[in-house]
Amino acid sequence: MNILKSLKNLKINKKLLRELDYVTLILPICIVIFGCLNIYSATYKIHGNYYIKMQIIFLILGLIMVYIFLAFDYMLIENYAVIIYWAGVIFLIINHFFGSTINGARSWISIGNMAVQPSEFAKIGMIIMLAKQLDTMNGKINNFKNLLQLLMYVAIPMLLIFKQPDMGMTMVNFFIVLGIFFCMKLDWKTIFGGLSSILVLLVVIWNSSIIQPYQKARLTSFLNPNLNLSSSGLQLLQSKMAIGSGGILGKGFLKGTQFQNIPENYTDFIFAVLAEEWGLISAIILLLLYGVIIYRLIKIAKDSKDIFGNVISVGFISNLLFLIFENIGMTIGIMPITGITLPFMSSGGSSIVTSFMLLGIVLNIGMRRKKINF
Numbered sequence: 001m002n003i004l005k006s007l008k009n010l011k012i013n014k015k016l017l018r019e020l021d022y023v024t025l026i027l028p029i030c031i032v033i034f035g036c037l038n039i040y041s042a043t044y045k046i047h048g049n050y051y052i053k054m055q056i057i058f059l060i061l062g063l064i065m066v067y068i069f070l071a072f073d074y075m076l077i078e079n080y081a082v083i084i085y086w087a088g089v090i091f092l093i094i095n096h097f098f099g100s101t102i103n104g105a106r107s108w109i110s111i112g113n114m115a116v117q118p119s120e121f122a123k124i125g126m127i128i129m130l131a132k133q134l135d136t137m138n139g140k141i142n143n144f145k146n147l148l149q150l151l152m153y154v155a156i157p158m159l160l161i162f163k164q165p166d167m168g169m170t171m172v173n174f175f176i177v178l179g180i181f182f183c184m185k186l187d188w189k190t191i192f193g194g195l196s197s198i199l200v201l202l203v204v205i206w207n208s209s210i211i212q213p214y215q216k217a218r219l220t221s222f223l224n225p226n227l228n229l230s231s232s233g234l235q236l237l238q239s240k241m242a243i244g245s246g247g248i249l250g251k252g253f254l255k256g257t258q259f260q261n262i263p264e265n266y267t268d269f270i271f272a273v274l275a276e277e278w279g280l281i282s283a284i285i286l287l288l289l290y291g292v293i294i295y296r297l298i299k300i301a302k303d304s305k306d307i308f309g310n311v312i313s314v315g316f317i318s319n320l321l322f323l324i325f326e327n328i329g330m331t332i333g334i335m336p337i338t339g340i341t342l343p344f345m346s347s348g349g350s351s352i353v354t355s356f357m358l359l360g361i362v363l364n365i366g367m368r369r370k371k372i373n374f
Helices: 002-008 022-047 050-070 075-079 081-098 118-136 144-162 167-183 188-206 213-220 232-245 270-303 307-332 349-367
Strands: 100-102 105-111 114-116
Touching: 022 050, 022 270, 022 349, 050 349, 075 081, 075 118, 081 105, 081 118, 081 144, 105 118, 114 349, 118 144, 118 167, 118 307, 118 349, 144 167, 167 188, 167 307, 213 232, 232 270, 232 307, 270 307, 270 349, 307 349
Parallel strands: none
Antiparallel strands: 100 105, 105 114
C-alpha cells in the first residue's frame, strides 16, 4: 500500500516541466520508432509482428521509467547509490550461476520467453556509484587513495562481466570509466600509465587460455574477414554488401534482401538493415540525430549544479558515444565484432529500458540545474 501511495505521488511540478529538454526526450523516441520499422523488416517473414510488438512494449516501459525518474529530485539517487551499485553486482553474481549462455557468453537471465541482461543494469549502478564517490571526494580524482577506491568500484562489475565472457560490455564499461576519468581531469601521466598497464595485461590475457579461439576470431575478423568465412568474417562481408547495395536512397521499405543473410540483423547488425532499405541519406540523418542528442547532453553535463549530476551525464554520454561508434564501426569493418547494440535502434528490452533510465536521470539533472522558486 505504501508503494502504491508513493507511486500516486509521483507528479512532476509544472514549473519544473518548463525546464525539461523536450528535444532530447523526443529524438530518442523517434529513433526507437524508426528502429521498429527496421526490426519489422528484418523479422516479419519468420516471426511476424512479434519483435516489433516487443520493441513497442519496451519503448513504453522505457518512457514509464523516464517519467518515474523525472518525478523526484535526482539527488535522492545519490542517497541510494550504494544499494543500487551492490544490487547490480548481486545481479551479475546471480547471472554467473543461473544465467543462460547465448553466443558463447553467459550474459542473460531467462524469464519465461524473455531474457534480461544484468550487465546493462550493473552499468547504471557503476556510473551512479562513481558519481557519488567523486561528489563525496569533491572531484579530487588525482588523490591516490581516492583513485584506488574508484578503481575498486569499477573492477568488481567489470571482472564479473569479463568472466561471462562479454567482451562487448566490458569494452563499453571501460570507455565509460575512461570518459568519466578524463572529464574529471585525471592526470595525463596516470591515464597513460593505466592504459599502458591495461595493454600489457591484454597481451598476457590474449596469449593465455582465458579468451577462447572463437572469441579471438570474432574480435579480429574485421582485419581480414576472408580468413573466417564460417562465422563472423562471413557476417561482416554480408553486412558490408547489404550496406553497399543500399546506395544513396536505399531499396525501399521491406525491399531489402541482402541483410536477410546476416545473423543478428535485428539486434547487433540493425544498421545494415537501415542502410540497405533507407540508404546513405537515412544513415546520415540517424547520425545527425545522435549528434544533436549528444550535443544537448553535453550541455546538460556542463550546466549541472553538482559533481554528482555532471558525472552521471558524462557517463551516459561516454556510453552512447562508444556504442554508436563501435556498433556502426563493426558493421562496416573498422571495429571488432563484439555483439553490442545500437542505442535506441536495436531490438532488445534491457538495452532500450536502461538507455531510457539513464536518459531520464540526465534529463532530471538538466531540469533541476537551477533553483526553481515555487
